[in-house]
Amino acid sequence: MVSCLTEFPPSSIADDYIYGPIACLSNTTYFFYLVAGYASLYVLPLDCKVVRGSFFLISDGDATFKERAEGILNFRETTVDYSFTGGLLRNCSLCEHGGRRCGFSPQRNQTFCMNHGSHVKIIAATSSVAALVVLLLMVAAALYLSLKKRYNEEIHLKVEMFLKTYGTSKPMRYTFSEVKKIARRFKEKVGQGGFGSVYKGELSNGVPVAVKMLENSKGEGEEFINEVSTIGLIHHANIVRLLGFCSEGTRRALIYEFMPNKSLDKYIFSGYSNNSQELIAPNKMVDVALGVARGMEYLHQGCNKRILHFDIKPHNILLDYNFNPKISDFGLAKLCARDQSIVTLTAARGTMGYIAPELYSRNFGGVSHKSDVYSFGMLVLEMVSGRRNSDPSVDSQNDVHLPEWIFEKVITGQDMVFAREMTGEEKEKMRKLAIVALWCIQWNPRKRPSMTRVVNMLTGSLEHLQMPPKPFVSSESHEMS
Secondary structure (H helix, E strand, O other), X not given: OEEEOOOOXXXXXXXXXXXXXXXXXXXXXXXEEEEOOOOOHHXXXXXXXXOOOOOOOOOOOOOOHHHHHHHHHOOOOOOOOXXXXXXXXXXXXXXXXXXXXXXXXXXXXXXXXXXXXXXXXXXXXXXXXXXXXXXXHHHHHHHHHHHHHHHHHHHHXXXXXXXXXXXXXXXXXXXXXXXXXHOHHHOOEEEEOOOEEEEEEEOOOOOEEXXXXXXXXXXXXXXXXXXXXXXXXXOOOOEOOXXXXXXXXXXXXXXXXXXXXXXXXXXXXXXXXXXXXXXXXXHHHHHXXXXXXXXXXXXXXXXXXXXXXXXXXXXXXXXXXXXXXXXXXXXXXXXXXXXXXXXXXXXXXXXXXXXXXXXHOHHHOOOOOHHHHHHHHHHHHHHHHOOOOOOOOOOOOOOOOHHHHHHHHHHOOOOOOOOOOOOHHHHHHHHHHHHHHHHHOOOOHHHOOOHHHHXXXXXXXXXXXXXXXXXXXXXXOOOXX
C-alpha cells in the first residue's frame, strides 16, 4: 500500500497494477492506493511513499489485479505463492527499515532500493540548469536588442545632424515610401556595391535612375555622409550625379542618374565579353582614361575642398549612353583642405590591387591625393592589358606581375598582346597609356604625377613622354610634379 499527497486517477493501463484511491482510508490530506509488487514506483507521483507494514499477500491466479485488490478490501479468502512473495516482502522490509524506498523492476524481475527524494533531486537539478540557461539567453537577447537599438539611434542622430548642417544645398530628400515607388518595389536589381544593392528605378518625370539601398549597420553611416557631402554638391561631366537620397530611421538610400552601359570592367576584361558586348576599342579607351583623369583632377583641384576617392577601380567607373565615363561610389571618400598635402587615416581603405603602398605602410610616404593617382595607374594598366592586376583565379607562381610585364614590353619597344588586331596608330595610343600608367604606380608618392599632369600627358604627343623608372624601385631621379 502507498500513501500519496495528491489524488490521481489510474489510467486504463495502470489498472493492471494500481487500485485506488481506497475510499475508507483516504481523506483530503492523504490518498491510499494498492500497488502490485511487480510495479515500479516510478509510475507513481513523486509525493507517494510505501506505507510500512502494509504488504498484502494476494493470489496470482486468473483474477485481475483489480479483482484481487477488491477481494483483500472485502476480506475475501485468497491464496498466495510464497516462492516469490516471501523474497519480495523480505527485501522490501530491509529497504524500509534502512530508511529507503522499495521498488520493483519487471525487466529484471527483482526488487531494488532507492533513496528518498533521489528522483526529485535529479529533476530539480535539471530544471534549475535549464531555467538558468533560458534566463541567460533571455538576458543576452535583451542586451543585444538594446545595444542594437542604441547603435542605430546614434547613427540616425549622426546622419540627421549632418543633413541639418548642409541645409537646403543638398539634393532632394525622399521618404522611404517614395523610394519604394521610384525603385518599383526593388524588382529590378542591376548591381551590388560595397555598401549595398543597386536597383533600377524611374522618377515621376520619367527619368531613369539607379537606387542604391545602403545596408544597415555598415560604416556607422559614414558611407551615406561621404556620398552626400561629396558628389551631392558637385557637378562634373565625369562624375556620376546624385539626384536624391533617403534617411528614415535605419533605412538609407541614394538615388543616382542611371548609367545604361554599367561599369568599365565589363568592357576591358575578356572574361566579360560575349557575342553582344565587345571589348572597348583602343581609341575609345584613351577617351575613357582621359575622362576618368579629368574627373579625378576636378575632385583634387576643382572643388572648395579636395576630395580623395580612395577606391578608383574599373567597377566604380560607370559608362553612359555614349560610353562617357563617370566616377561613382564615394563611400570611402575623404574631404580635406586643398592645401593639405598629407591626410591621416586610421586604417587602409580601398580594394586590393588598387591600394597605394603608403596606405599599408607610412615608410613609403604620406597618404595624399597621390594615393588616388596610384589607383588610376593600376586601372589604366588593366585597360591596356585586358588582365586583372589581382586575380585569385590565376596561379601567381606561373603568372608574371602585371606592372612588370607591361614595363618590360614598353622599355624594350615590344608590342603588347591584345585580344584584337590594331593599327599602328592604335598601338601608339596604347603605348602612351602604358607609359602614363607606369608613372602613376611609382612606389614613392613624390614621383607620381598629379592628375593635372596626367591629363596633359594623355592629351600630349607620345614623343614628349619620358620613359618611367622601373615600378616599385626607388629612384631619386625622374621626379614628376
